[in-house]
Amino acid sequence: MRVNLAGFNVEKTILEKDSSLNSDQLTPEIISAAYARISRSTDSVEVLRKKAAENVRKARRSNRNIVFEMGHSSIAEHAVFNLDVEGVSRLALEEIERHRLASYTEKSQRYVKVGSDYLIPEEWQTPALQKKLEQLHQECSDFYFELLDRKVPGEDARYYLPFTTTGQVGITVNARSAEHMILAFAASPLAEMRRLGTTLLHVLQKVTPSLIRYVEPSIYNQREYSLGLYPAVIASGSSGKRVEGKNTISNQNGTTATVRLHSFPEQGDDLILAIRKMRKEVISLEAAKKAVTAMNNAEKNTHYRNLFQNIKAWDSLPNEFEHLSFTWEIFLSGAAFAQLKRHRLAGMSFGPYQPTGGFTHPASIPGDLMDKADTLVAKSQSTAEKIASPAAVYALLSGFRRRIIWTVNLRELYHFSRLRQDVHAQWDIRLIADKIVNEVQEKLPLAGALLGGKDSFTEIKKKVMQN
Numbered sequence: 001m002r003v004n005l006a007g008f009n010v011e012k013t014i015l016e017k018d019s020s021l022n023s024d025q026l027t028p029e030i031i032s033a034a035y036a037r038i039s040r041s042t043d044s045v046e047v048l049r050k051k052a053a054e055n056v057r058k059a060r061r062s063n064r065n066i067v068f069e070m071g072h073s074s075i076a077e078h079a080v081f082n083l084d085v086e087g088v089s090r091l092a093l094e095e096i097e098r099h100r101l102a103s104y105t106e107k108s109q110r111y112v113k114v115g116s117d118y119l120i121p122e123e124w125q126t127p128a129l130q131k132k133l134e135q136l137h138q139e140c141s142d143f144y145f146e147l148l149d150r151k152v153p154g155e156d157a158r159y160y161l162p163f164t165t166t167g168q169v170g171i172t173v174n175a176r177s178a179e180h181m182i183l184a185f186a187a188s189p190l191a192e193m194r195r196l197g198t199t200l201l202h203v204l205q206k207v208t209p210s211l212i213r214y215v216e217p218s219i220y221n222q223r224e225y226s227l228g229l230y231p232a233v234i235a236s237g238s239s240g241k242r243v244e245g246k247n248t249i250s251n252q253n254g255t256t257a258t259v260r261l262h263s264f265p266e267q268g269d270d271l272i273l274a275i276r277k278m279r280k281e282v283i284s285l286e287a288a289k290k291a292v293t294a295m296n297n298a299e300k301n302t303h304y305r306n307l308f309q310n311i312k313a314w315d316s317l318p319n320e321f322e323h324l325s326f327t328w329e330i331f332l333s334g335a336a337f338a339q340l341k342r343h344r345l346a347g348m349s350f351g352p353y354q355p356t357g358g359f360t361h362p363a364s365i366p367g368d369l370m371d372k373a374d375t376l377v378a379k380s381q382s383t384a385e386k387i388a389s390p391a392a393v394y395a396l397l398s399g400f401r402r403r404i405i406w407t408v409n410l411r412e413l414y415h416f417s418r419l420r421q422d423v424h425a426q427w428d429i430r431l432i433a434d435k436i437v438n439e440v441q442e443k444l445p446l447a448g449a450l451l452g453g454k455d456s457f458t459e460i461k462k463k464v465m466q467n
């Protein structure tokens with residue numbers, strides 16, 4: 001056996017400092033070209049890499065042929081980029097992070113003071129529109145800093161910042177996903193996204209001309225990438241009244257989110273045991289299911305205790321847990337959405353922000369500032385109404401809500417619960433996670449028994465093992 005380190009990411013200025021390096025060879029395409037030939041060549045991988053490095057022009061021709069003529073796009077996944085993206089709006093960050101096959105680290109709006117840096121989108125181009133948006137941003141920013149002065153945490157004060165607020169993100173992405181991103185951005189109804197797409201294409205094509213090609217959006221792409229994103233009309237509506245109901249989460253300042261379970265696996269506890277049985281014995285799933293159904297509760301419980309026995313807080317659950325999927329409809333604030341969408345192993349479809357559906361006011365907002373908060377919320381809506389464009393959304397604040405459909409399997413739900421029910425989790429997403437987990441545990445009392453935040457893992461496990 002031999003394992004060769006074929007490449008790794010090196011900070012770009014370090015490479016540029018070495019003038020002896022052949023700049024033509026500073027491309028991840030060499031790795032893609034070499035790996036692309038593994039399946040048809042008798043050469044060792046090391047030799048293939050050497051050959052690709054010696055003739056980059058030929059390597060690029062080979063890539064173009066294999067990726068674009070033969071359609072083996074997966075070889076583009078061997079070329080990986082690190083991208084610093086700065087000065088993009090909160091709205092753009094949402095659009096960027098829709099792309100799940102990539103890694104992101106974003107400036108935290110919980111821990112870093114934001115509020116003063118913002119962007120005026122191209123669509124808000126007349127001086128009158130620009131002024132309106134600037135005024136709104138100034139008032140929101142003043143309120144944000146007033147809240148901080150009153151000891152409201154930054155993670156709550158940000159609910160009153162509009163989507164024009166800018167941030168930065170570090171992205172690690174391969175060429176195949178990057179191509180998809182560029183295409184999606186080019187298809188966007190937002191000028192900011194289209195500009196980001198063009199910039200990305202320019203930056204990446206310089207180092208990988210042979211791997212990124214399909215970036216012209218079709219009508220189909222344009223329709224799909226604007227679907228559910230932006231309402232044509234931002235109708236005025238009420239802000240944050242408290243509503244009670246089985247699916248509703250509220251605080252003293254009103255409703256914060258609603259969470260409704262749409263579908264779940266019947267007999268899910270049994271299915272996991274049956275699949276495990278099938279893996280241990282030479283039997284069909286049908287036969288395994290019959291055997292599990294015949295067990296009494298105490299026997300099933302014993303099987304689950306065995307399964308959970310040596311699990312630690314950071315372990316992921318066995319892969320059988322992936323066969324149980326739940327679909328939720330969640331109506332949540334922009335701030336909570338920003339966190340939920342970061343969980344990549346789930347299916348998410350979202351609707352537009354819906355100002356008529358109320359506003360999530362954090363519980364920490366002092367009572368004497370609630371009128372001011374409401375005035376700002378109304379001003380955000382009336383500013384958004386000034387422009388009949390998808391870019392109206394830039395004037396909305398992070399406390400406005402949108403509806404999402406979230407489909408997630410039990411294995412990922414465990415991971416989500418460990419992070420988002422933990423004491424360090426932000427309150428809005430934590431309340432949503434609590435509600436989700438309560439309902440999962442009702443449906444799957446055995447398989448869901450160990451759900452819970454990292455901080456309470458030891459205690460939860462002790463209880464489960466004693467049962």
Ligand SMILES: Cc1cc2nc3c(=O)[nH]c(=O)nc-3n(C[C@H](O)[C@H](O)[C@H](O)COP(=O)(O)OP(=O)(O)OC[C@H]3O[C@@H](n4cnc5c(N)ncnc54)[C@H](O)[C@@H]3O)c2cc1C
Pocket residue numbers: 101102103104105106107108342343344345412415416419420424425426
């Ligand atoms: C308290 C808290 C504070 C946070 N603060 C910040 C912050 O300041 N800035 C910020 O950007 N984010 C922050 N996050 C978000 C966090 O970094 C994650 O993006 C988010 O929690 C999603 O979890 P995940 O990345 O573990 O995995 P998911 O996307 O939920 O995926 C589940 C698991 O799949 C595997 N996986 C998925 N994708 C990959 C991949 N590409 N490569 C390898 N393994 C993969 C991993 O095992 C992962 O744990 C914070 C989260 C919490 C809970």
